[in-house]
Amino acid sequence: MTAVTIFGTGSMANAIAGVLSSGGADVSHISHEQTGSAEITGDIVVLAVPYPAVDGILAQYGDQLAGRTVVDITNPLNFETFDSLVVPPDSSAAAGIQARLPESKVLKAFNTTFAGTLAAGTVGDLTTTVLVAGDDAEAKSTLVGLVEKGGLSAVDAGALSRARELESIGFLQLTLAAGEKISWTGGFGLVR
Amino acid sequence: MTAVTIFGTGSMANAIAGVLSSGGADVSHISHEQTGSAEITGDIVVLAVPYPAVDGILAQYGDQLAGRTVVDITNPLNFETFDSLVVPPDSSAAAGIQARLPESKVLKAFNTTFAGTLAAGTVGDLTTTVLVAGDDAEAKSTLVGLVEKGGLSAVDAGALSRARELESIGFLQLTLAAGEKISWTGGFGLVR
Numbered sequence: 001m002t003a004v005t006i007f008g009t010g011s012m013a014n015a016i017a018g019v020l021s022s023g024g025a026d027v028s029h030i031s032h033e034q035t036g037s038a039e040i041t042g043d044i045v046v047l048a049v050p051y052p053a054v055d056g057i058l059a060q061y062g063d064q065l066a067g068r069t070v071v072d073i074t075n076p077l078n079f080e081t082f083d084s085l086v087v088p089p090d091s092s093a094a095a096g097i098q099a100r101l102p103e104s105k106v107l108k109a110f111n112t113t114f115a116g117t118l119a120a121g122t123v124g125d126l127t128t129t130v131l132v133a134g135d136d137a138e139a140k141s142t143l144v145g146l147v148e149k150g151g152l153s154a155v156d157a158g159a160l161s162r163a164r165e166l167e168s169i170g171f172l173q174l175t176l177a178a179g180e181k182i183s184w185t186g187g188f189g190l191v192r
Numbered sequence: 193m194t195a196v197t198i199f200g201t202g203s204m205a206n207a208i209a210g211v212l213s214s215g216g217a218d219v220s221h222i223s224h225e226q227t228g229s230a231e232i233t234g235d236i237v238v239l240a241v242p243y244p245a246v247d248g249i250l251a252q253y254g255d256q257l258a259g260r261t262v263v264d265i266t267n268p269l270n271f272e273t274f275d276s277l278v279v280p281p282d283s284s285a286a287a288g289i290q291a292r293l294p295e296s297k298v299l300k301a302f303n304t305t306f307a308g309t310l311a312a313g314t315v316g317d318l319t320t321t322v323l324v325a326g327d328d329a330e331a332k333s334t335l336v337g338l339v340e341k342g343g344l345s346a347v348d349a350g351a352l353s354r355a356r357e358l359e360s361i362g363f364l365q366l367t368l369a370a371g372e373k374i375s376w377t378g379g380f381g382l383v384r
Binding site: 169183 | 282347358361375380
């Protein structure tokens with residue numbers, strides 16, 4: 001059984017826990033209060049926290065994260081302006097995390113799906129699709145398998161460099177929901 | 193009746209012509225062979241040509257495009273590597289075109305929908321959604337109205353700066369189709 005440690009206890013953390021548990025994973029959480037004291041036990045570690053909280057986790061857990069799969073779900077928006085990302089335009093939050101954790105296998109996933117569509121398993125009449133980018137084929141395949149066993153669709157979106165495009169999709173989708181062009185239970189679905 | 197001039201006669205040009213004609217527009221084309229000699233008659237001008245062909249059209253038609261709405265549908269990929277865009281990472285093809293045509297109202301649209309889903313009007317069971325970004329509210333509203341009257345959905349995706357995100361979506365969607373993760377009649381649908 002794959003062990004998964006999820007940083008965070010919010011709606012995204014809980015929705016991801018639901019999917020991965022349904023997929024057969026043994027899921028535990030490290031809450032904000034436990035961060036710094038609790039140990040990581042999972043082979044897969046999901047950073048289901050707001051982007052500004054990632055830095056502290058990497059600083060405190062860098063050594064423990066070595067050798068593990070680290071899943072970045074963040075949308076690194078400038079939430080004051082809702083008009084740009086705070087990461088360099090030619091890079092991504094995920095690429096920055098990989099640079100900080102050279103011995104971890106970083107994946108970008110879950111940032112293009114609202115919590116509601118992860119929990120429901122559907123977006124409209126479509127099965128919710130999780131897009132997964134990363135450079136480690138085995139880590140990516142394991143996550144894709146867990147998500148699919150959990151009842152959702154999952155698609156290998158390419159190398160970790162594609163995280164930039166996934167973050168663009170997440171960004172646009174957030175602006176559309178904030179602007180009431182779509183609902184928080186809607187968003188982009190993928191038709192194969 | 194809104195007059196539309198479409199540069200190009202390929203599958204995207206024809207699919208867009210079908211949608212806008214159904215929406216009540218009077219559509220004419222300028223083919224590759226006619227480019228340079230034919231005059232622009234439309235209030236809305238659609239550049240339904242590959243990105244490398246845009247430069248020549250702007251050079252030949254810059255004066256005629258002043259005052260008109262110019263719709264950029266391009267996905268400015270590096271088609272040799274399929275691994276990056278050829279526009280600056282902090283900008284977009286559409287922003288570059290607007291900079292070249294300061295007296296035109298540039299919109300980004302139709303780059304996130306494959307020709308097949310424009311022609312069919314559906315992606316899977318969803319009505320195909322055209323995402324439209326631009327800084328001129330009236331120009332954007334007119335195009336959105338034509339597309340909706342033409343039987344598709346259209347969503348105001350924000351300012352022209354959002355073209356960067358639309359080009360990221362178009363890029364990722366093309367890599368997914370080229371990698372056979374999705375078909376050329378599939379892609380991203382938008383659930384409201």
